[in-house]
Amino acid sequence: MTRWPLPEPMRLALDEALRAADEGEVPIGAVVVKDGKVVAAAHNRPRTLRDPTAHAEMLAIRAAAAQLGQERLEGCDLWVSLEPCAMCAGAIAHARIARVYYAASDPKGGAVEHGSRVFDQPTCLHRPEVYSGMGEAEAAEMLRTFFRDRR
Secondary structure: OOOOOOOHHHHHHHHHHHHHHOOOOOOOEEEEEEEEEEEEEEEHHHHHHHHOOHHHHHHHHHHHHHHHOOOOOOEEEEEEEEEOOOHHHHHHHHOOEEEEEEEEEEOOOOOOOOOOHHHOOOOOOOOOEEEEOOOOOHHHHHHHHHHHOOO
16 A cells, blocks of 8 residues: 655644644644645644643634734635644634645544534534545544553
8 A cells, every 4th residue: 555645734733743742732733824835833732821722723723814914814724633623613614714634533522524513514604625534643643642641
């Protein structure tokens, strides 16, 4: 079986996830890309910042909006190492992110293809294209290792 190299934005998201783990945070990383260029990158920091909303996606979206000088991120793609939760999916919709790429599924806390399936709700005003599975094995192993080491 041939393994294809990961797209650079997903590699960067996984690198951000490693940074989170090194800081004692749940290893999740996110990258916002517009026109093929990285606009923002972030990793989970709720413990460090003492902020329950400091998920990688939220921080990357905030940084991208600041960098671009606008609250709508139309034409931007979000690359993330784990399926976004309901809070992050809501922010993705409000930011008008065009495409979401995530590595590992999250049957317990995910809200894109699991749980509340935010983008499938009739009240969701924007539905990005969603692609999953790129880098899934690496992201899942990183999460398993992180939680195993804490038990």
